[in-house]
Amino acid sequence: MQIIRSIESRIYTIRDERVMLDFDLASLYEVETKVLNQAVKRNSTRFPDDFMFQLTAAEFENIKSQVDAINQGASSPIVIKSHPNLKSQFVTSSWGGTRKLPYAFTEQGVAMLSGVLKSEKAINMNIAIMRAFVDVRKILLKQNNINEQLTEIKERIGEHDIQLNELYDAMENLIDEKIAQLKWNDRQRIGFKIKE
Template sequence: MQIIQSIQNRIYEIRGERVMLDYDLAVLYEVDTKVLNQAVKRNIKRFSEDFMFRLSVDEWESMRSQIVTAYSNGTSKVQILSFNQGKRNSSMTPFAFTEQGIAMLSSVLHSDKAINMNIAIMRAFVEIRKVLLQQNDLKEQLRLIKDKIGEHDAQLNQIYDALENILDEKAAQRKWEDRDRIGFSR
């Protein structure tokens, strides 16, 4: 379960897609980022734009600042980022792989470590989907509760109005009975 959590921490949302970056995948597969990218380039026909894309410079700069800020107290991610990016050509931004692109990596990388890690990554994506489905289910339940409360509010307002009318009628009756009588009395 710890490996799943470690993988989930390396999944980002970019351009509305949940992706993993090439250097994070290289760490997980225990290969150099360059080796991973070379294997992808040798099999580029397998990686269409919906499987893999290169980050823009702005996306990359924004991400790097967020990663460093988020992990400035700890050292794990910053060290990984520094270690893996130290050899990267600074003019090249990382590749982002969607879930389908990561699945396609299993057909490109054949080591036992890569195969086992791919299975773990797929499980991490499944866990994320489960959490999102649960969140959507909770949102729906909250919406239903809110609707019910709205209905109850309307019903309670009607009850309050009816009670006020009854109290007003009782007060009017009391005033009529307590008035001073005029005329002849017996």
């Protein structure tokens, strides 16, 4: 479970896709980022644009700021430069000072990596990563279900408000009719008065 939680913290949403970055995957597979990317390039036909894409500078900066914000409130910070073999792609800054922008792999792209990286570690890690993606999907589905329930409750409350307003209006009309009736009965009579 610990490894899945660690993996979930490395799943980002970019371009409305849940993705993992090349250096995080390399760290999990215990290979250099350069080795992972070379394996992908040798098998480029397996990685169409909806499986893998290179981040823009703005997207990478956005991810770094998100992680920095999370780390400010976290007891155990997320460390992007988490594996000693990442030296080939990263230089000195806390975020690695990448020479090249990282690649992002969608869930399908990560699954495709299992056919490219065939070590025992890569296979086991791929299974864990797929489980993490499934867990994230379940969480999002639950969140959507809660949002739908809240929307339904709001609609019901709105309907109840309308019904209560109609009830208040009817009660006011009844009260107005009663007051009018009392005024009619208490009025001073005109015309002939008969003494009894």
